[in-house]
Amino acid sequence: MYTTVTDPIRGTSEPDRYWTSTNLGEACPEVMSPMCWSLWERSAELGWLYSMYAFGVLPKKKVTVSPDVNDRGLSCFYGRQALNVDAIKKIMSALPGVDADDFERDLMGSVRPDAPRFKSSYARVPVLVFKAPYALLRTGPRLKSLHDEMYERWVASVFPREQSSNEPIDDLVQAREQFQRIFSVHCVWRFVFQGAQSAVAQAAEKAGDATLVDQLLSGVGDVNETRMADDLWRLGQGELTEGEFLEAWGYHGPNEGNPYTTVWRENPAPIRALAAAYAQRSERPAVRAARAQEVGIEAERRLLAATPWSRRPATRWLVRRMRNIIRTLQVGKAAYLMAIDTARAAARNLGAQLVERGVLRQIDDIFFFTVEECQELASGRIPNVQEIVEVRRATRDEYKAMVLPVAFRGMPEPLKVDVGVDDVTELSGAASGGGSVEGRARVVVDPDQEIELDAGDVLVCRFTDPSWAPLMALAEALVIDIGGSASHGAVVARELGIPFVIGTESGTRVIHDGDHIRVDGSANLVSVLTRANATETATA
Numbered sequence: 001m002y003t004t005v006t007d008p009i010r011g012t013s014e015p016d017r018y019w020t021s022t023n024l025g026e027a028c029p030e031v032m033s034p035m036c037w038s039l040w041e042r043s044a045e046l047g048w049l050y051s052m053y054a055f056g057v058l059p060k061k062k063v064t065v066s067p068d069v070n071d072r073g074l075s076c077f078y079g080r081q082a083l084n085v086d087a088i089k090k091i092m093s094a095l096p097g098v099d100a101d102d103f104e105r106d107l108m109g110s111v112r113p114d115a116p117r118f119k120s121s122y123a124r125v126p127v128l129v130f131k132a133p134y135a136l137l138r139t140g141p142r143l144k145s146l147h148d149e150m151y152e153r154w155v156a157s158v159f160p161r162e163q164s165s166n167e168p169i170d171d172l173v174q175a176r177e178q179f180q181r182i183f184s185v186h187c188v189w190r191f192v193f194q195g196a197q198s199a200v201a202q203a204a205e206k207a208g209d210a211t212l213v214d215q216l217l218s219g220v221g222d223v224n225e226t227r228m229a230d231d232l233w234r235l236g237q238g239e240l241t242e243g244e245f246l247e248a249w250g251y252h253g254p255n256e257g258n259p260y261t262t263v264w265r266e267n268p269a270p271i272r273a274l275a276a277a278y279a280q281r282s283e284r285p286a287v288r289a290a291r292a293q294e295v296g297i298e299a300e301r302r303l304l305a306a307t308p309w310s311r312r313p314a315t316r317w318l319v320r321r322m323r324n325i326i327r328t329l330q331v332g333k334a335a336y337l338m339a340i341d342t343a344r345a346a347a348r349n350l351g352a353q354l355v356e357r358g359v360l361r362q363i364d365d366i367f368f369f370t371v372e373e374c375q376e377l378a379s380g381r382i383p384n385v386q387e388i389v390e391v392r393r394a395t396r397d398e399y400k401a402m403v404l405p406v407a408f409r410g411m412p413e414p415l416k417v418d419v420g421v422d423d424v425t426e427l428s429g430a431a432s433g434g435g436s437v438e439g440r441a442r443v444v445v446d447p448d449q450e451i452e453l454d455a456g457d458v459l460v461c462r463f464t465d466p467s468w469a470p471l472m473a474l475a476e477a478l479v480i481d482i483g484g485s486a487s488h489g490a491v492v493a494r495e496l497g498i499p500f501v502i503g504t505e506s507g508t509r510v511i512h513d514g515d516h517i518r519v520d521g522s523a524n525l526v527s528v529l530t531r532a533n534a535t536e537t538a539t540a
Helices: 035-056 087-090 102-110 125-158 168-206 212-216 222-235 244-249 270-280 287-307 309-357 365-366 372-376 383-399 468-474 488-496
Strands: 016-018 074-077 082-083 407-409 431-433 437-445 458-461 479-480 498-500 516-520 525-530
Touching: 016 087, 035 074, 035 087, 035 168, 035 309, 035 365, 035 372, 035 431, 082 087, 087 102, 102 309, 125 168, 125 309, 125 488, 168 212, 168 309, 168 372, 212 431, 222 244, 222 270, 222 287, 222 309, 222 468, 222 488, 244 270, 270 468, 287 309, 287 372, 287 488, 287 525, 309 365, 309 372, 309 468, 365 383, 437 479, 458 468, 458 516, 468 488, 479 488, 479 516, 498 516
Parallel strands: 437 458, 458 479, 479 498
Antiparallel strands: 016 082, 016 407, 074 082, 431 498, 437 516, 516 525
């Protein structure tokens, strides 16, 4: 029986729906494959709904995926995830005292003049009062427990000590269930982080120095990504074996949020190159991170000195609690990335099995099917397999060539973008911090691209995920197209104590590799001082 070739990653929308890719691009920045979207689709939707349930905003019966994509909080367009702004605002309005327009303002920078109004409700206050403290107290320990449990599962799956008796398709389905469970709890903690970050910002404003916020969030200490960078330095110095490093961090790699990629445990060549670079550096990342901790401690001292004595104990508790929240947030991300890598391993095992049977031509053809379709494939119920693979691969390549607007109504119209924008010499971002430096720009558009950073170089890239942390630790400053104040790039930059401007949207197009630039995190400004192919100063 012939199977119609559908397009799971194109998406659909009513004309008046308002969508944005803000805050989602970092989780899975590359155009998703059908398998990737089938992993994320239900998990992401249920995850954010579960976070609302955990705090009492929604009743349990509302934690369900709507059959109408226009009513969901998230969807996919041309392989990219996007938020349904009004659907989320409607649910956020159930929080007592919360103006839903504030959510749109924080997300987009302003509120549409014609944005629908949602009235704040106090109906669920008793439920919130009961459930919120439980979520605050129990979610962190639960997330750490899930991380430890997932680590054991991941090691057993990708570094098996003996031949598994499980069918690969069963492992794939189970890995998706693990991802969904972990991601839901992670979303609760993300909500905690956003609330704590706002509280720290308010404390700094009340103390009369809003600029302290970035410094207060610096130097948290013992964050996963800086530990990983330090382990890579140890690998370069011969203090750690490659096998030990991979067993700790091998689930990372370029575009690691998409299972249709190759991570370090499968191809360790990138970490060998980075380890060689670290072998030439005498200063280890842990020392750099320790200096950033001193910045955070000094910022806390200044905040407390400017705070009335009656509020100091609560303010001190808030700042230190915030640091623990940031550490745990990265633990949650590591846990769900291990679940994705477990799914990746299961998918490739299934692909190998189907190549052996003559169903697929190549192992990675498996990523052009959803998890549900993989179940059909494993049972031999899809006849036109190669046609589906060829059409979907060509479609994904077409989508990769598109540049979509950050915000749009209905279906997005691809943008026409000039590759070189020589007349633009200044950029700002959605978030910044860390002071000011000048240096040579090293522009990395493809995460698979091999690049060597010399001392003083500035890393300019589209996005970062945890696999970028070792490269970031070699940079003097960061300029990133995608992200905001809570993004991975901002967290790691603060931990390393280096200047950053994140959320520029066009930095990798405006800045050329080799340009001499200034990154002023304090002023939220990136300036192109001299073009790589010019001898005259472009700006003073």
